Amino acid sequence: MAFLVFISLFAVYHSNVSAQVCSGKDDCQNKIKEYEEKLSATRAQKTSLSSQIDLMETKIELTRARIQNTQHIIEETQIEIEELGGKIDRLNSSLDHLSQILLQKIVEGYKHKEVGIMEIFFAPDANTLANQFKYLQLAQENDRRLAVQTQQIKVNYSEQKDLRETKITELETLKKTLDAQTAELGYQRQSKERLLIDTKNDEATYQTLLARARAEFAAIQGIVSGAGTETKLRDVSKGEAIATIISGSSCNSSGSHLHFIVQEGGTVINPFNKLKPVDSVNKSGGDPFNPSGSWDWPVPPTINLHQGYGVTSYVQSGGWYDFHNGIDITGSSYDVVAVEAGALYRGSYSGNGGCTLPYVRVNHTDSNISTLYLHVYAK
Numbered sequence: 001m002a003f004l005v006f007i008s009l010f011a012v013y014h015s016n017v018s019a020q021v022c023s024g025k026d027d028c029q030n031k032i033k034e035y036e037e038k039l040s041a042t043r044a045q046k047t048s049l050s051s052q053i054d055l056m057e058t059k060i061e062l063t064r065a066r067i068q069n070t071q072h073i074i075e076e077t078q079i080e081i082e083e084l085g086g087k088i089d090r091l092n093s094s095l096d097h098l099s100q101i102l103l104q105k106i107v108e109g110y111k112h113k114e115v116g117i118m119e120i121f122f123a124p125d126a127n128t129l130a131n132q133f134k135y136l137q138l139a140q141e142n143d144r145r146l147a148v149q150t151q152q153i154k155v156n157y158s159e160q161k162d163l164r165e166t167k168i169t170e171l172e173t174l175k176k177t178l179d180a181q182t183a184e185l186g187y188q189r190q191s192k193e194r195l196l197i198d199t200k201n202d203e204a205t206y207q208t209l210l211a212r213a214r215a216e217f218a219a220i221q222g223i224v225s226g227a228g229t230e231t232k233l234r235d236v237s238k239g240e241a242i243a244t245i246i247s248g249s250s251c252n253s254s255g256s257h258l259h260f261i262v263q264e265g266g267t268v269i270n271p272f273n274k275l276k277p278v279d280s281v282n283k284s285g286g287d288p289f290n291p292s293g294s295w296d297w298p299v300p301p302t303i304n305l306h307q308g309y310g311v312t313s314y315v316q317s318g319g320w321y322d323f324h325n326g327i328d329i330t331g332s333s334y335d336v337v338a339v340e341a342g343a344l345y346r347g348s349y350s351g352n353g354g355c356t357l358p359y360v361r362v363n364h365t366d367s368n369i370s371t372l373y374l375h376v377y378a379k
Contacts, residue, residue: 021064025076028069035062049199049206056192063185070178077171084164091157187285187313216253217321219357222349223372224261224268224325230347230361233378236338239296243360243376245334250375251355257306258336259374260298261326266368268325270309274339278303285313295339298373299331306330326372336373340364346378 022028035058042055199206222228236242245258262271274293280303282289287308297303307314307328315324338344342364350356359374 021061021068025069025072028065028072031065032062032069035065047210049201049203052195052206053192056188056195060185060188060192063181063188067178067181067185070174070181074171074174074178077167077174081164081167081171084160084167088157088160088164091160183286191285215351215355216251216357219251219349219351219355220259220261220325220374222351223347223357223359223374224263228347228349228359230345233344233346235365236341236344236362238339238341239337241335241379242338242344242362243336243373243378245299245330245336246358246375246377247334251357253375256334257328257330257375258299259326259328259372261372261374263370263372264368271327272309280305284308287312296337297329297331298336298339298371299329300333300335302332304330326374336360336376338362339371340367340369342367342370344378 022031039055039058039062042051042058199209245256247256249255260271262269262274272288272291272293274295275291275297276294277291278297279301280289282305284305284307287305289305289308305327307324309324309327311322312324315322340362342362345361345363347359347361348356349359357374358377359372360376360378361370361372363370
C-alpha cells in the first residue's frame with residue numbers, strides 16, 4: 001500500500017455523466033484518441049501537483065468519452081435489435097403465407113396430374129398439344145420458384161434470428177462495460193478529491209508525499225531483485241507462524257498491511273493464481289479479487305484487499321509506478337503464516353527516504369517458488 005492512498009472506496013456508484021464530451025460515435029472515438037494521446041504525454045510530466053491534477057483530469061475526460069461512446073453503441077444496438085425483430089416478424093408472416101400456397105399447389109398438382117396427362121394425350125391438334133406442354137412447364141417452373149423462394153425465406157429467417165440473439169448478447173456485454181466505466185469514473189473523481197485533501201492543494205506537501213511513495217517503490221523493487229540483506233532463520237512448515245504485520249506506518253507506508261509477493265523462477269507472478277477463494281472485503285477501489293489456486297492465505301480471513309496485482313486502480317488513478325508487483329492485504333489479525341513449507345529468511349532493505357523496510361522470505365521446498373512478506377517483523 002503506497003504512502004499516498006488515492007482510492008479508499010467501499011461502494012461502486014454511478015456518477016452523473018450527462019454533460020456532453022462528444023456527440024455521436026465517430027466524434028466520441030476521435031475524442032478518445034485525442035485524450036489517449038494527451039494522457040501519454042502527460043504521464044511523463046507528473047512531477048508537480050498541477051501536472052498530477054492535469055493527468056487525473058485527462059483520465060476523467062477520457063473515461064467520460066468512453067462512457068458516451070458506449071452509450072451510443074448501446075443505442076445503435078438496441079435499434080438494430082428492434083429492426084431485426086420487425087424483419088423476423090415479416091419473414092415469419094411471408095413464410096407462413098408461402099408455405100400455405102405451396103401446400104395448396106402440391107395438393108392441386110396431385111389432383112390434376114392424371115387429368116393433365118389425359119388432356120395432353122387426347123389433344124385435338126399440334127397447337128393444342130404444344131400449349132398444353134407449355135402450360136405444364138410454366139406451372140412446374142412457378143412451383144419450383146415458389147419452393148426456392150420459400151426455402152430462401154426459411155434460411156433468411158434462421159439467419160436473422162441468430163443475428164438478433166448475437167446482438168442481444170452484445171447488448172448485455174455493453175451494459176456491463178458501461179457499468180464498469182461508470183464505476184471507474186467515480187473512482188477517478190474521488191481520487192482527485194482525495195489528492196487535493198491529502199496535499200491541501202500545496203506543492204510542497206505533494207513533493208513530500210511523492211518522495212515517500214517513490215522511496216517505498218524503490219525499496220520493494222530492491223527486495224524483489226535480491227538486493228535486501230537476508231539471514232536464514234529456520235525451516236518452516238505450511239501454516240506455521242513466521243511474522244507479524246507492523247502496526248501503523250512502516251517505511252513510507254501509511255498504514256498496517258502485508259505486501260505479499262510470489263516469485264516463480266525469479267519472476268514475479270500474480271498471487272491470485274496461487275491463493276484459494278476466500279471470504280473477502282474489497283477495499284481497493286475496484287481491483288479484481290479473483291483467487292483461483294490452492295494455497296491457504298498468509299493472513300487469517302476475512303481478507304481485506306487494499307490494492308490488487310498489476311495495473312491497479314491506484315496505478316490508473318495516478319500512482320507513481322506503472323505496475324503493482326504484489327497484493328496489499330490485511331486479515332482478522334496481524335499474524336502471518338507460511339503459505340507453503342520451506343526455508344525462512346529474515347530480510348531488510350535500506351534505500352532512499354532514510355528508512356529500512358523489514359520483510360521475510362520463504363523459499364519453498366523442492367520448488368523454484370519463493371514468497372515475500374513485506375512490512376512485517378519476523379518471528
